[in-house]
Amino acid sequence: MFQLEMHYEIHSEQIYQFLYFITFDVQLAEDLMQETFIRAYEARHSYRGDANVLTWLRTIARNIAYDHFKRRKRIRFLRLEENIMIELSAEQLVHIEEEKRELYQAIASLKLNYRMAIVLRKIEGLSIKEAAEILGWNEAKVKNNTERGMLALKKAMGGDLHG
Numbered sequence: 171m172f173q174l175e176m177h178y179e180i181h182s183e184q185i186y187q188f189l190y191f192i193t194f195d196v197q198l199a200e201d202l203m204q205e206t207f208i209r210a211y212e213a214r215h216s217y218r219g220d221a222n223v224l225t226w227l228r229t230i231a232r233n234i235a236y237d238h239f240k241r242r243k244r245i246r247f248l249r250l251e252e253n254i255m256i257e258l259s260a261e262q263l264v265h266i267e268e269e270k271r272e273l274y275q276a277i278a279s280l281k282l283n284y285r286m287a288i289v290l291r292k293i294e295g296l297s298i299k300e301a302a303e304i305l306g307w308n309e310a311k312v313k314n315n316t317e318r319g320m321l322a323l324k325k326a327m328g329g330d331l332h333g
Contacts, residue, residue: 174211181224182207184294185231191289192235194278202238206231221303228304232286239282276326284319291316 185206190199209230210217217226277285290301291312301312 174207174214177210177223177227178207181227184224185227188228188289188294189231189235191277191293192232192282192286193238194274198238202231202234205234209234222300225300225303228290229306232304232306272327276323279326280319280322283315284322287312287315288319288323292320 182203186199186203189202189206190196193199193202206227210227213230217223221229277288280288286305287301290296290304291298296304298309298312298316301307301316302309305312307315
């Protein structure tokens with residue numbers, strides 16, 4: 171059984187971070203995270219328990235992000251336009267070191283599929299199988315998008331990518 175309060179307390183930060191790296195917008199990530207938990211609560215009776223709760227929540231979050239971009243027609247934009255600028259407040263800029271800012275800008279410049287694969291595999295440390303389950307892809311697609319994304323990320327960082 172899905173217990174909203176408990177799972178929100180345990181998983182909200184991870185869902186927020188996942189959505190932040192997809193959107194690079196603090197307020198939007200917060201809104202989509204809230205929507206994720208609302209939809210999870212509404213669908214709690216359909217949760218079969220065969221997947222990890224966090225995997226189930228990330229899948230819901232991914233679907234909500236896709237829905238948001240479709241409504242805004244941004245998926246098409248993200249696929250065609252690879253140079254997306256991150257807008258950060260002055261306060262946020264003060265707290266983010268130069269290297270992190272450059273990395274975030276490089277990640278934001280990636281195609282959405284590359285970004286999602288890298289966020290799940292390299293930032294959140296999920297296995298190929300776990301990422302495939304969340305993204306609704308086969309494992310080969312996860313592996314290919316991760317590898318291609320890392321190459322694109324390395325290029326965006328001027329060849330300076332550790333790890």
